[in-house]
Amino acid sequence: MVQELDLGNKPKISDSKNSSENSEQVSLNNNPKVELLTNKGSIVIELFPDQAPLTVKNFLAYVQSGFYNNTLFHRVIKNLLIQGGGYSNTLKMKADRGYIKSEANNGLSNTRGTIAAARRANDSESASSQFFFNVVDNPQFDFSSTNTMSSRGYTVFGKIIKGQEIVDAMRLSPTTRIDSIGDYVPKNPIIISQARVQE
Numbered sequence: 001m002v003q004e005l006d007l008g009n010k011p012k013i014s015d016s017k018n019s020s021e022n023s024e025q026v027s028l029n030n031n032p033k034v035e036l037l038t039n040k041g042s043i044v045i046e047l048f049p050d051q052a053p054l055t056v057k058n059f060l061a062y063v064q065s066g067f068y069n070n071t072l073f074h075r076v077i078k079n080l081l082i083q084g085g086g087y088s089n090t091l092k093m094k095a096d097r098g099y100i101k102s103e104a105n106n107g108l109s110n111t112r113g114t115i116a117a118a119r120r121a122n123d124s125e126s127a128s129s130q131f132f133f134n135v136v137d138n139p140q141f142d143f144s145s146t147n148t149m150s151s152r153g154y155t156v157f158g159k160i161i162k163g164q165e166i167v168d169a170m171r172l173s174p175t176t177r178i179d180s181i182g183d184y185v186p187k188n189p190i191i192i193s194q195a196r197v198q199e
Contacts, residue, residue: 141154
């Protein structure tokens, strides 16, 4: 089953001027960085272990095991997000390592250029291997309370520091529906050939 986000009741969304505007940003810290090599170009992500230690540890474990190699970005919604980390390039769902605890209440916001842990819309504690890039500011995905599943938010655990223009191009990909996955599947596959930790 695809990990679905609650797409209802979206406020007006816009591209933030405070988000990742440049194709490359200089990082002045020792946070871990991961490069995604795709058939559209390279994307480098800086991770935030201080704010989201469990989520970063989980993501790095998938990267270091080779789990993300030859997987798809299987969900592209041009004014919302790009999601990957769950399906092979043959459209088969991969077996994940199980769920981790939500860290959405960490003070980080789902702004343009950030990466967040995908989860089931009806279960805030169901994040596993799948992730998404926010291609616009998505304040509706931020933690606001524990009252409902949607208000519990989605855990931001990093940001794009190189390759934002690659993601911006991806978001314009034509999409279709595939019954085994759902809506918004790119007609021309967007493939992660390799994910690797940058030294």
